[in-house]
Amino acid sequence: MSPARTLKVVPELSGPVEDYLKAIYDLERSGEAAETNAIAKRLRIAPASVSGMVRRLARQGLITHERYHGARLTAAGRRAALKTIRRHRVIEAYLTEALGYSWDRVHDEAERLEHAASDELIDRMAKAIGEPETDPHGAPIPSREGTLKEKAVVPLASLPEGATARVERVSDESAERLRYLAQLGVVPGATVKVLEHAPFDGPITVKVDAAKRAIGAELAGQILVVGLSRK
């Protein structure tokens, strides 16, 4: 048998630490610092546990943390987060492209493999499927160098009636939701036209592939699109 972890210049981060950094990265995308409770919810652990880890991550220079006011990634923390995110998304893409997984089954598998896969494996996987730019849910894959170009997207829910848009990305949090979206035809690349927008956060009615579909406000907030035309 051989040593459990390969030696590295940068000290290896543990699986849990990688998970925290990913969560913080994700929460920070909305602009504000990642709050303790939000991190806890995302990782399904107790807020008290987050307090402890956040202190540690700050001490290690991966995040900055002002007590009672959330966490923000430092440059080093962001780099580490993007590396893990790259792994996750390349694995997701590889599982669908090379091994026939459906898009609603890849998340959990990737969640475990991302902590065990070497950079070399990730690069080989990416090359084998033609260096895709996004994962199966439309999320962009960070480059090998750790840069990421986020497209300017808006939630489908925010479009006015009559607008046409291309689906760019959907949330991969729930397998069930992904199956439902696939059934509706709401997948990255699909074109949707907003027909009707019920008031008071009601459902919106859209045309997808010549079919009329009603989508709840909550769900429509998770579908990210790029607008094609206002009318």
Added chain:
Amino acid sequence: MSPARTLKVVPELSGPVEDYLKAIYDLERSGEAAETNAIAKRLRIAPASVSGMVRRLARQGLITHERYHGARLTAAGRRAALKTIRRHRVIEAYLTEALGYSWDRVHDEAERLEHAASDELIDRMAKAIGEPETDPHGAPIPSREGTLKEKAVVPLASLPEGATARVERVSDESAERLRYLAQLGVVPGATVKVLEHAPFDGPITVKVDAAKRAIGAELAGQILVVGLSRK
């Protein structure tokens, strides 16, 4: 994000536990019970740590253990060990067949991935490369059902002068050794003829691919072959 571990009927075994079972399985192949020190050496941990874990595994019914006299897998332990070994070997085979890894680089990667890959992933990998019967080093891959047919093999070192044999399997413990063996042409499937056998555990001289090679006794003990003819 989603839960860290999938739920299962059989309680999940931790990575370390899987490593212990694999090590014990391997050591037991030689007939005798797996000794504490041997396990410790294989896993590169202190013997004292093994004592503790062995007690736990026995309590869990995965091994039997008589104090001071080594450990043996129970049926349940053997099943678990073979599952992990199947994962390891399928991953090794997949990495070489599908992703272009050389046979000396697959072990470490598999060592980490085997604890994170789901049964479904392993089955998909195996199918993708045509359900191979062995890993790149010639070690047999346990079936999905947990059975394993070990070929009747002998160490190259045990062959008499003049004998011809087919290389079946080599030890994958050291990447360096594997590179050396590849260079010699000593790979599973190759035919070797013993030309000379130096006394006092000296090197043996063999013919491989029309080339004459001297191989140290120690190394020749790790090369497993099936005899083709005595003369």
Added chain:
DNA sequence: AAAATAAGTTAGTTGAACCTAACTTATCAT
């Protein structure tokens, strides 16, 4: 058979990553 050596175990620690319960700080509503 006694002494030397090797193998194995026990006791006590450590560090990571989680937990609950109790407390403190911040924010919001009146």
Added chain:
DNA sequence: ATGATAAGTTAGGTTCAACTAACTTATTTT
């Protein structure tokens, strides 16, 4: 501005899987 609620933290505890040091049992040598 004061009290209620929400958010965050501290304190203390658990489990896992490793460690070292000291001790016990088994095996081998003389």
